[in-house]
Amino acid sequence: MALSPTLIHSDLPDDPNRVDNFSNLPDELIISILSLLCTRDAVRTSILARRFGHLWESSTSINIFSSQSDKFVAMADHALLQRNLTKSLLSLRLSFTSNSNESLPVSLISSCLIKARNLNLRHLIIHDFTLMLEPILPIIFSINSLESLDIPSYRLDHEKEYSLPAATMLTCLRSLRFLVFKINSAKLNRLLSELCCLEDLHLEMMMEHDVSLSSHTIRKLKVTTSRTIYLGLYIPTLELLHYESSRVPCFRGEIPSLREVVFIFDYVGEKDINARSGLLKYISHAEKLTLEINEDTEEMYPFPLMLEPGKVAPMFSGLKHLDVTACFHDFNLEAVVILLHHSPALESVRLVHKPPASFTFGANKRKKKDWASKLPRNADGNRCYAYFTNLHSDENSEEFMKLLNKKFTPERKRMKPQSRKCTFLKNRGLLEE
Template sequence: MMNTNCCGSEKTDDIDRISSLPDDIRTHILSFLSTREAVQTCILSKRWINSWAYAPDLKFDIGEFELPDFENFYEDVAVEFVTKFELLMKSVLEKRETSCANIFQLWLHSGAYWPRTQVVNNCIDDAMKLGPQECSIILCSCENLNLNTDLIFTCASLTYLQLWLFTHAGPFVAIEPNSINLPCLKILNLDGVIMSDDSFKNLLLGCPVLEELVLENCCIGIIEICSNTLKNLVLHSCFCLIRLKISTPNLLYLNILVVTKEIILLNMLSLVNASISVPSWYDHDKYITRGRDLIHNLSNVESLQLEFNYPEGKAPKKDFSDCPVFNNLKCVKLLSYGLYDFDLAPFFLLHSPKLQELILENKHGRVTEFLEDETALEGPRDALVQREFLKTVRIVGFQNDNGFVDRLINMLLIHVKIIGDIVIDP
């Protein structure tokens, strides 16, 4: 409302402009707040008393109830904080309107003092009944997690699911849902879980439109991923104790760091970016054959990173002469702990006509002990075919071992007439 004072100028009365906003805008504002913050808006005005009950997102983070520091730490105080968090979850879900939720987040990382498992399970069950599209659950506890995931894995509205489970009682948390039906799920991110082979197989069958799968710190005996919809796949620090088999004709991005006895890659026709790391537990007696197979099935990529970690004294000879040409490869990065994989560089220089950048990274540390190793960087003194030009060579992690760097550069110059830039990062 505008008033005019005696001088003829306009004066603005105090107006509650936020409360006068349309309901959909106020609801949108609440989406940027945690659930605790959204509830606190009820004191703003009468119009805001029940607005939080219509907030599209449910975000519970025990970090908002921070425990005191160790100097002022008392068990009863910690329990009081956790109890407040339990009451918040319970009261919000009881009073919330039955409209659907867009996002459900539950982040519990309180260490020794953790909400009761039954309260957590009830919270998750009530939230899943609201049909959220996105679900992020991060739980960290000092005790065993007896989590009921049935309603999570049958929430048909989910398009995104993140489930990170950590416990000091063991390295993994077992999840064995009775049934799996996620017809809309496009992104699945699991961390810290252990599943039976059958449960994992049913998980993939229950996600018919899955486009991105991320498994970190997981344990599954046999991982077989056969999907026509998957575009991004990350398997990082996973224990696949028997076999890893991937057949994904529409996959674009692949990142593998897995402890396993066997890796099989099939139908990688669309793959653009790949990063493969095989740890020292790999069966290196069969390295040559499997190495050929791995590289053969990555021949369409534009960017490639390879890392093979050998047990001490077990670096095998490599012969990839029968592998195909990498017609699309523009950047290749070779990482080595023992410096034996850098002799793959000539292979890529010869078989990658579009290659622009070669990165060689030492992850071992100082390489003085390798200077006298005649097998390191062993290769022909002359090349029958020499590449005309390479735009960039980047050498990383050699500190002040200039002797080895010179040896490395000389090896590359046997196979390339002109290198545009040589960048050395200690």
């Protein structure tokens, strides 16, 4: 099909036949484009032409953010509170970040939420950590058209009994994300039981917790926490688990449908080996496993990171994709090779070497060579990564078999620290007498 000359030269500014394709777009498409912008930028388009004067008012998305309360109030009034009820609202984001002590009036946020409820709001995000949520939670929980909810910190603790509103009206809510400083598992599980359609849950916990979660609908769970000592998951429908913490928790639960797992641990030491080994047993039926483990920079020598020495490794009969980022000294490489031998269905393997963040050297300090990568060299001579795909095909099986058949000396002993280190480690309970 031949192209029209006007279309061919339409991008030349001096061409008399130039076509203004943007002005020819229908209003519905322009409104969809404006919905992708923050409200402040969408309003600015009104000066482009008379036609754009009020198109932004029909945007299905309102994104109000400011660091000054007076500007926030003005935008909220003009963009939301005066909005025509015939123009439904898909998404609302309220973000207030102030460097001073000023905060938004609760009455304003309440009015915004009531207006959004009348506009059949589906997606709500509130990012204002100065806001007290107790007065507005009943309004939020009454928006029965909500499909996703992202709210800031809310304290659920034993010291004060908060009257959580019933969530029975949120029959359409599928995604929930919120941050808590203290958490009461019983109250949280009551909330989860009332959210009958919840499939995606993201919890951010800023203090040390013992957490036990129960649900019959959640399919995706992400937990980020400073440290969790005990983690219980009784979620038979869970398919994706993403867990980030500074330490490895003791795990209990029932997650038979689990397919994909992402674990990110910081400051992990030798004392966590039992918890890590126990954790692997519970996720041994997963199809995709991603591990990122950062070793504790206070440790004086390399230590087993993934598998407990002398214990039988679990079988990963369904594991197809393995991705490990760790310090691949001898102990960790040996553990990964054992995992490979226990994973007969593997299709891809990605190993990335990541040494501890800092090193200290000297007569009584650890040596850099002890933490060097023991991964097989790649074609470019790099030992920082190893990546194998299509493991069952002829072109990749040979290189993968070299890794799989790597020999480790059975009588190899753990590197002994010097006398001052021995005293230090014995006092911490990390070295047997």
